[in-house]
Amino acid sequence: MPRTPSRRTALQGLAAAGAAVVGFDPFTRSWAAEATSADGRALAGLPRLDGSVHTDDASLTADSDDFGHIVHRRPAAVLRPGSVGDVVAMIRFCNKHGVPVAPRGQGHATQGQAQVDGGLIIETTPLASIGPVRPGATTVTVGAGARWSQVARAALAHGLTPPTFTDYLELSVGGTLSVGGLGGQTHRQGAQVDNVTELQVVTGAGDLVRCSPARHADLFHAVLAGLGQCAVIVGATLRLVPAPETVRHYLLPYTDLRTFLDDQRRLVQEGRFGYVEGQVNADADGAFRGYVIEAVAYGPPVGPAPDDTALLRGLRHDPAGVQTSDLGYFDFLDRLAASVAALKEAGLWAFAHPWLNLLLPGRSAAALTESLLADLTPADLGPGVVLLYPVLREKLHAPLLRTPDDPVAYLLAVLRTTPPGDTATVDRLLAANRAAYDTVRAAGGTHYPVGSVPFDAADWREHFGPVYRRLATARHTYDPRGILVPGQGVF
Numbered sequence: 372m373p374r375t376p377s378r379r380t381a382l383q384g385l386a387a388a389g390a391a392v393v394g395f396d397p398f399t400r401s402w403a404a405e406a407t408s409a410d411g412r413a414l415a416g417l418p419r420l421d422g423s424v425h426t427d428d429a430s431l432t433a434d435s436d437d438f439g440h441i442v443h444r445r446p447a448a449v450l451r452p453g454s455v456g457d458v459v460a461m462i463r464f465c466n467k468h469g470v471p472v473a474p475r476g477q478g479h480a481t482q483g484q485a486q487v488d489g490g491l492i493i494e495t496t497p498l499a500s501i502g503p504v505r506p507g508a509t510t511v512t513v514g515a516g517a518r519w520s521q522v523a524r525a526a527l528a529h530g531l532t533p534p535t536f537t538d539y540l541e542l543s544v545g546g547t548l549s550v551g552g553l554g555g556q557t558h559r560q561g562a563q564v565d566n567v568t569e570l571q572v573v574t575g576a577g578d579l580v581r582c583s584p585a586r587h588a589d590l591f592h593a594v595l596a597g598l599g600q601c602a603v604i605v606g607a608t609l610r611l612v613p614a615p616e617t618v619r620h621y622l623l624p625y626t627d628l629r630t631f632l633d634d635q636r637r638l639v640q641e642g643r644f645g646y647v648e649g650q651v652n653a654d655a656d657g658a659f660r661g662y663v664i665e666a667v668a669y670g671p672p673v674g675p676a677p678d679d680t681a682l683l684r685g686l687r688h689d690p691a692g693v694q695t696s697d698l699g700y701f702d703f704l705d706r707l708a709a710s711v712a713a714l715k716e717a718g719l720w721a722f723a724h725p726w727l728n729l730l731l732p733g734r735s736a737a738a739l740t741e742s743l744l745a746d747l748t749p750a751d752l753g754p755g756v757v758l759l760y761p762v763l764r765e766k767l768h769a770p771l772l773r774t775p776d777d778p779v780a781y782l783l784a785v786l787r788t789t790p791p792g793d794t795a796t797v798d799r800l801l802a803a804n805r806a807a808y809d810t811v812r813a814a815g816g817t818h819y820p821v822g823s824v825p826f827d828a829a830d831w832r833e834h835f836g837p838v839y840r841r842l843a844t845a846r847h848t849y850d851p852r853g854i855l856v857p858g859q860g861v862f
């Protein structure tokens with residue numbers, strides 16, 4: 372639905388009022404600061420909140436940025452909810468006034484997906500409850516703002532774990548469930564969205580709804596990997612499985628792309644390891660033709676003590692370059708923490724991240740990788756990495772997580788890092804991302820929507836293909852005024 376400026380005056384009014392904090396004062400039972408609309412009228416009907424709404428410059432500036440550091444859209448106000456009821460109240464308020472809204476987890480999207488020009492940001496960080504986790508539990512219910520590191524720690528205290536993690540743990544549960552949540556465990560356990568039994572959401576109309584495969588299934592399936600288009604996730608019930616105490620971690624080097632891909636395919640189809648990923652590194656000539664399989668075997672109590680001979684049998688890596696290490700399970704999950712700290716220390720975390728994330732059909736993964744990486748230079752990757760690993764389609768069940776029509780798909784992630792001030796380079800890399808996407812799409816591949824590929828509504832319609840109509844119907848039903856998450860550009 373098109374939005375006219377008059378529909379936005381409610382929150383623009385908050386910004387125009389210049390109130391540092393617009394919050395509910397429990398003693399006077401009134402708003403701590405008076406807000407007026409942009410045309411000077413007093414703004415009536417603001418809901419009472421347990422938390423607060425902020426319009427100060429620091430809050431608005433912080434939420435006008437993300438991990439990409441490429442797109443900047445300034446909201447009119449930021450909600451720090453004190454309760455789920457606050458999310459309901461403010462979405463109802465915004466729905467009534469036609470104000471756009473975007474939930475923001477950890478802000479690790481790379482292209483403004485969690486930003487909203489002149490609207491309301493709902494920071495989900497305060498909604499971070501976890502549990503209780505009971506010994507032997509098969510699920511845990513968490514707030515959408517909980518980070519996966521927090522969920523992992525709470526579950527591991529009882530010898531349990533969610534089955535699938537992203538590589539980086541400091542992402543919010545709501546943020547990854549809105550995109551899919553892929554990692555090295557996905558080939559056995561599915562994506563994070565495949566391991567949710569129930570969601571608690573607030574629709575764009577402001578209704579608090581519990582949904583699951585058995586209850587409001589249309590909403591459940593429209594929210595998982597649904598890019599926030601129908602509802603804000605406020606809570607999720609996640610599957611838990613027994614956790615290994617320790618794991619054995621292998622790095623297996625390859626010099627030939629096809630051998631590397633074939634061995635990866637063999638490993639995921641046989642399910643020999645609990646986790647399989649891979650990286651492509653540049654050689655001394657700057658060509659991306661050094662390949663490494665990263666594989667992890669779970670130890671007791673989940674699996675037997677890892678047996679190197681059995682686990683590596685028949686693989687065609689260079690045996691001289693194998694690296695093996697034994698790690699605690701959480702240390703393995705949290706393996707990026709040290710490098711992230713180093714990147715932050717070096718100022719590189721604040722660089723622009725025009726990331727490219729594509730799912731390649733297995734049948735053409737080698738040819739596509741060759742052609743895409745032939746155009747990549749170490750300078751254009753910067754201090755980033757190239758990931759390449761397979762997922763099995765039979766394990767992926769969320770309709771909105773679009774994957775190639777092939778039993779095996781390979782995630783190719785070119786995680787570029789480049790100085791943010793050099794906008795000409797950023798623009799060139801974004802154009803390169805788009806060209807790469809067009810090449811992959813023509814071969815039946817898909818976009819994994821966490822990166823920075825310029826996309827318009829027509830691209831999204833094509834991306835969702837046979838499920839687009841279902842998503843559009845759910846959007847119409849649950850967010851009839853179309854206020855949610857404009858930064859994705861889907862509608």
Ligand SMILES: Cc1cc2nc3c(=O)[nH]c(=O)nc-3n(C[C@H](O)[C@H](O)[C@H](O)COP(=O)(O)OP(=O)(O)OC[C@H]3O[C@@H](n4cnc5c(N)ncnc54)[C@H](O)[C@@H]3O)c2cc1C
Pocket residue numbers: 437438473474475476477478479480481484485486495515516536537538539542543544545546547549550551552553554598599602603604605821856858859
């Ligand atoms: C260092 C790093 C490593 C990563 N590794 C992986 C990986 O291994 N595997 C993988 O799959 N992805 C990975 N990602 C991508 C990541 O999963 C997504 O970008 C994810 O959306 C980020 O979570 P967030 O909490 O920062 O979400 P945000 O950036 O805050 O939000 C992302 C989108 O989700 C929406 N959203 C956020 N919270 C909610 C909610 N509660 N309800 C509805 N919509 C919501 C936002 O409006 C926005 O559109 C990585 C990203 C980074 C920066």
